[in-house]
Amino acid sequence: MNSEYCAIVISYREYREHDAIIKLLDENGTISSLIARGVQKINSKNAAGCQQFTYGRYFVNERQSTVLHSLRSAECLRTYRDIREDLYMQSIASYMCEVIEKSDFEENAFPLLKTMLEHLSKKEQPFGVLCLFQAIVNRMHGIEPCVEGCVHCGTTKRIASISVQAGGFLCQSCMRMEDQLYTVERLKKFRLLVKAHLEHISLVLESACFDFDDFLIQYCFFAEYAGVSVKSIRFLKHLYALHIDKT
Ligand SMILES: [Zn+2]
Incomplete structure (x- = not known):
């Protein structure tokens, strides 16, 4: 047949x-x-x-x-030759393909990958594209960090950190010594990504400038809770460590 x-x-x-x-x-x-x-x-x-x-x-x-x-x-x-010809774009796209391949989603991941490849090929905000991809993938895995207030006490004031273990925002009173203090800008970007859907991609990319650290916060939730091992993350981190900054 x-x-x-x-x-x-x-x-x-x-x-x-x-x-x-x-x-x-x-x-x-x-x-x-x-x-x-x-x-x-x-x-x-x-x-x-x-x-x-x-x-x-x-x-x-x-x-x-x-x-x-x-x-x-x-x-x-x-x-998508332009993606393949650029080591950075290629490593981001390879990571996306591997995540989708290993995740075995019941939900259709085709529109997600197609949209991300289209935006990557424009070479505008590759980290923004990667961040939104990771945030959507996290949601597809049922990982939804709490961004409405502090995970522990519920306050919406003096939010200062993001805890993977606690599952979302922490306020200044609830954060521990080992929790990293984040800037308001970083926290806002995290919230935006957690809330955004695929159809919001242009809006997300216009509203903020994303970097590799924004991606890593999203990735930490994935690494902790998705139960999926992705080899290509190592190359992506290595490439970033070489300071090829394309934000
Ligand atoms: Zn609190």
């Missing part, structure tokens, strides 16, 4: 001498693996459509006898 669908390539792995195994996130949110034969050959017509982050139309041979279906042909609809 043959089928066709539109999807984004979320991973590409070389396989044997000339082949590759690609993972696709289709428009319904289903993730599937395909063997793409011959795509490592120089004259392969399907090579472009199999690169990571490509959005395309995929024609697939589905044989019931095999676990891994094979790609017949791939048609590029959007290559």
